[in-house]
Amino acid sequence: MHTIQTKVEVGQDHILNIALPHDIAEGTYQVVIVMNSQPENEPDDNDTPDEVIVEGIREGLKQAFSDQTIPISQMWEGIDVE
Numbered sequence: 001m002h003t004i005q006t007k008v009e010v011g012q013d014h015i016l017n018i019a020l021p022h023d024i025a026e027g028t029y030q031v032v033i034v035m036n037s038q039p040e041n042e043p044d045d046n047d048t049p050d051e052v053i054v055e056g057i058r059e060g061l062k063q064a065f066s067d068q069t070i071p072i073s074q075m076w077e078g079i080d081v082e
Contacts, residue, residue, distance in 0.1 A: 008033065 004024075009017040016033075063069055 004021065006019055006021075013016065
């Protein structure tokens with residue numbers, strides 16, 4: 001199996017326009033389409049800015065190097081896991 005991620009445009013006539021890489025051999029393929037219903041011009045609510053991610057990593061490293069951490073076994077205390 002070969003995985004390709006590419007952009008597909010859907011026209012008003014519901015015809016799919018897809019751009020495939022040049023190294024795809026001629027033949028018959030099974031294609032799975034995953035539809036993302038969010039328009040491109042809307043920001044993704046799950047997109048965290050890089051600056052926030054980097055700051056979180058820096059803070060975590062700072063806490064780890066200054067022994068401001070708790071053992072993983074203590075993190076699960078009080079949590080009911082079924």
